[in-house]
Amino acid sequence: MIQPATGAVEAAIHARLTDALVPSRLVVVNESHHHAGHMGDDGTGETHFAVEVESDAFAGLNRVARQRLVNRALADLLESRIHALRIKTLVPGEAA
Template sequence: MTVAATPLGPEIHRRLADALSPTALEVVNDSHHHTGHLGDDGTGESHWTVTVESPAFVGLNRVARQRLVNQALADLLSSRIHALAIRARAPGEGHGPL
């Protein structure tokens, strides 16, 4: 599979869905806020926020949760994603709607 040939938003969503079986998942492209900044590669797909709720996060601290997300997106983080904000929670943790 050639990662560069895939639109990044759906690819991020698919990978997180496959890896974490989330009960809720939101992938937001924030690249337009960073146009012309360091890390803007001109693709319009360099800066992202993911909000994910998954049973895989039960009992894990924030760092362990972020590691699971980073593992699912490892090759994208090294090649196509310049910045990734992660909001990760377990089901039932009350941080408002996604």
């Protein structure tokens, strides 16, 4: 299941993670509304996200290595557009 994106940054997250990790499941949640007026809120409503990615690309990797793959795919967005990113990674069939 890959949910549709709603905003420009969310769409970019979807596209990059899909290209880099070919996920069998990808969920991107915009959590920016929880952080309105806080540090990192630039007023766009697209600064704080949570992702859940299920991909064969994570097989045999520990949690840190998996998160590095996600961070690498989103590197320029993390430098310029995303203030916070919560990451959950799984291989197909792995218990959440």
